Amino acid sequence: MTERREIDGSRLGWSIVITRMSHLFLRTLRDDPADAEVPSHKLLVRAGYVRRVAPGVYSWLPLGLRVLKRVEDVVRDEMNAIGAQEISLPALLPRDPYEVTGRWNEYGDALFRLQDRKGADMLLGPTHEELFAQLVKGEYSSYKDLPVILYQIQTKYRDEERPRAGILRGREFVMKDSYSFDLDEDGLKSAYHAHREAYQRIFARLLVRYVIVAATSGAMGGSASEEFLAESDIGEDTYVRCPESGYAANVEAVVTPAPEALPVDGLPAAQVHETGSTPTIATLVDWANATLDDPVTAADTLKNVLLKTRVPGGDWELLGVGVPGDREVDMKRLEASLEPAEVVLLDDADFAANPFLVRGYIGPPGLQAAGVRYLVDPRVVDGTTWITGADEQGKHVVGLVAGRDFTPDGTIEAAEVRDGDLSPDGQGTLVSAKGIEIGHIFQLGYKYTDAFAVDVLGENGKPNRLIQGSYGIGVSRLVAVIAEQQHDDKGLRWPAEVAPFDVHVVIANKDDAARTGAEELAADLDVAGFEVLIDDRTASPGVKFKDAELLGMPTVVVVGRGFANGVVEVRDRFTGEITEVAPDAVIGTLRAARG
Amino acid sequence: MTERREIDGSRLGWSIVITRMSHLFLRTLRDDPADAEVPSHKLLVRAGYVRRVAPGVYSWLPLGLRVLKRVEDVVRDEMNAIGAQEISLPALLPRDPYEVTGRWNEYGDALFRLQDRKGADMLLGPTHEELFAQLVKGEYSSYKDLPVILYQIQTKYRDEERPRAGILRGREFVMKDSYSFDLDEDGLKSAYHAHREAYQRIFARLLVRYVIVAATSGAMGGSASEEFLAESDIGEDTYVRCPESGYAANVEAVVTPAPEALPVDGLPAAQVHETGSTPTIATLVDWANATLDDPVTAADTLKNVLLKTRVPGGDWELLGVGVPGDREVDMKRLEASLEPAEVVLLDDADFAANPFLVRGYIGPPGLQAAGVRYLVDPRVVDGTTWITGADEQGKHVVGLVAGRDFTPDGTIEAAEVRDGDLSPDGQGTLVSAKGIEIGHIFQLGYKYTDAFAVDVLGENGKPNRLIQGSYGIGVSRLVAVIAEQQHDDKGLRWPAEVAPFDVHVVIANKDDAARTGAEELAADLDVAGFEVLIDDRTASPGVKFKDAELLGMPTVVVVGRGFANGVVEVRDRFTGEITEVAPDAVIGTLRAARG
16 A cells, blocks of 8 residues: 655655555445445445444444544544543453443343353443443552543444444444543542533544533433534434523433422312223324313323333333323333333233233223332323323223322323423423434443442541543544535545545546656655545546545545646545646645645 | 643744653552563563453553554554555454354364354454455455555454463454465465565564564464564473574474385384383383393384364364374374364273273274274384384283384374474474564465455456465564563663653652753653653652663653752663763753664
């Protein structure tokens, strides 16, 4: 790929390293790969940046690896700037620390587990909270040693159920994970904010468009947490924001504003009605509007969903969830609310095993009489009146009052969030958008330092339990995100900070003088500090132009027909602008454009 | 760890990055770790370069990671210089390619195997011949694309039976593996020699003392192969060399020079003797010298060792191996000769199951009569006469002639190699030494390209099967090897090319002026292009000097008592030499020393 060529003594005896398309391990593809759906995946494969080895497992070819390393360097640079120290922990880990914190089980199928030749259980690290807590415990013993921020840029493993879009959601991927350890919560907050600002600088340098949203902390444990979501229609994370107030949150993190409770005194008694075959909300609403005096909408009904849940290591237990009938249950919100417990919908066998559950006609009193835990949407406050199941086939109850006829065991964020819903801050309404998680910052708290008793001697002579933060950036995912946000219909477009090469010199003229001129220009660019890819192949100019657009270097310099007249073309891959300049003016032009 | 400090406008507004011991994530240890036996392991742990997580699985702390990355950079630089292209393949791999080549089984327990959530078999890559062959097949289709050399610097996994000496023999380790693909054998030889020379340059830059020895190719397959062994008394690889001729070989690769065959005509007939209880060679020789006319040594007896072997996927088969009685069987040589078959010595149950084997009295005729494959040391040529077992309890045969009374099924390199043995080139005798394998280069041949039918269209219009080479360097192991070869009794000593920092500035004076002077000197060194570690702790000078010696930066600058008189000490960690210079002469002194 590279050739070293000593240039003549009139220069500095510098060693020139030019990458040549004629030798580069690269074959661009005309057709999209059959398994690719999203643009970044198609283009990264077609342009020869990555290759699939197994589901969610990819190889990085020369150009892809260069982008990945440059993204790593930006991340490293900004982490070092906040005083974080780089180390590297193994990916192959013993079971024990993850057993101590319960994550050996909590991770479920997403954890790659294996045994060594002696039968010892091991895992491939999905994230390293445990190991960093143990490491700091082993090295540090005094309050004088704190605070500390440690990070690594490392290959991680998660056995995703649905690996997706090439390197966007892989099972083997590169992540920057960092961990802060502080003496107290103020220290944690300071480390958290340092990370928040470093992440903003990183994503700004990478030209990533993103939002910061309030998040749930999932299986990580901990309290405050925010996600950095890259704006993208192909994102799997839905977030909502309130244009009026600037509030933004992951859908899982939206807290439904509860209305004021109403007085129950004077409300009419609940009445059971024969409703015939009305197993759905729609059929029930039709019946009500045909039968009752007042008009009824789905929002007046209470839909009861039956699930079973299991905490790690525990038994399955039934759970009833009541939401207003005009809203679907959002399983991701429901799961996030119950984490780390697993949760699944009841199946036929479960109903058969629990004959008191009258499918389609389940009501809160029946559930609670049977001892089933029953949680409701926060809108179901005391004094609200509902049409819901009467626990008998073909019967519903009208006028069932929360706080009088039934008392839920608590509330749960399980109902879908919709555009137009009231913002939790009360300042306006919510609109939704799609995003790709590129960063996540957590104020973990004491979950892991408690698990391993990570104490140092405090200034007062007593043990001081450390408080931990955890911060991640999906480094390999960022390569896909940049491709996704920056590409156009001709191919990839790389921001200067991460492009595999700064300049792509295309020889589009068979004339010997032009070829020699292009080689000299490439060498001059190299000496001037630009990384250069030169297309010295025998292919036609048309093929070379198409490849240059597909590969996406920010600047393409074409040495073509105009060379005889003393001009070459400088093409800006982002704006499409073409400037004709003299060969010896190219460096000045590029430097001016770089600013 | 790092602090950025803008220095005043009289300089360049440069951003200074100095690493401070007061913030560095590092605690040096006074005592050797309990599990460490070899000096490099003890020192790398004591100096806080690495920490153990599980057997053969280590974390790299800040200083260790810096050395590792610098070793990687030297390797990368020299690989790029021979035109090799860096890519990165996954560590988590599907079973199928390794099944095709048989290595899924051949690797035995050394392979980390696991299943994903769907039950698909996967493995952690120990080396990537299969994947690179498949990759090249996928990308390249014409002879015009060749030759190509691809490499990666990657974390690899082998479930070693005896992980050892910290990072010296880990189960997770960093390796540079490269693969060449050529149209013909001449091309392969050229790629092989390019690697050989690149490796020599790499090890020279790292100041590693090493020898290149002829090697067997083990489970890799292929023909020509050489190992680079670092000279070290703690090495597990024994090699031999012939001082007269320069011949050097791994013991497994030594080919015993076979003597000329002798005429069998006229030799007396073999005679069976009652030898009483003579189950060992020593007792048999005693009997012979007491009974026979001519004096006898152990070298006149033929020792028959019984084993069973199994090719991957096959059944166990008996194997007899005959060696002169004065030599032990070297199981590593025997195993290397039979690879990829497994081999174990017979146990009591095996003898019980095969009653024709009269333990202690086994002879070639009995084995061959029972259909047992029988291989002999190359010294057992036709016409040689032996005392050996007569296949009956208490009986031996005297004057048994090879080529007359028995005909072996072939020869095998199983006997130990001893100092003083004839060199295979006939130019002198062998002496043995210990080494640590740091590199291995293989002319693989067609093993993998045949397995995956890696063809391109040849210049003649017909398919051209590619020929492959495979080349490895143990990158993380090299960190241990350098520590092992360079340390002294005070601690580590890093060659300039890989030291975590170029200069270690020790503030050994509490005076404010000295402290300020040290800080300024550190900043000046940074601006001058040196990487600087400054010991700004409040510890005593003695503690700081001890740590500086333990950590092993090549140059230590002490700002101590002399500062008031305008001098600081420049200490060379290798020679121990101390030079007193003015603070503003330090940079000139170091530049002069660097040459």
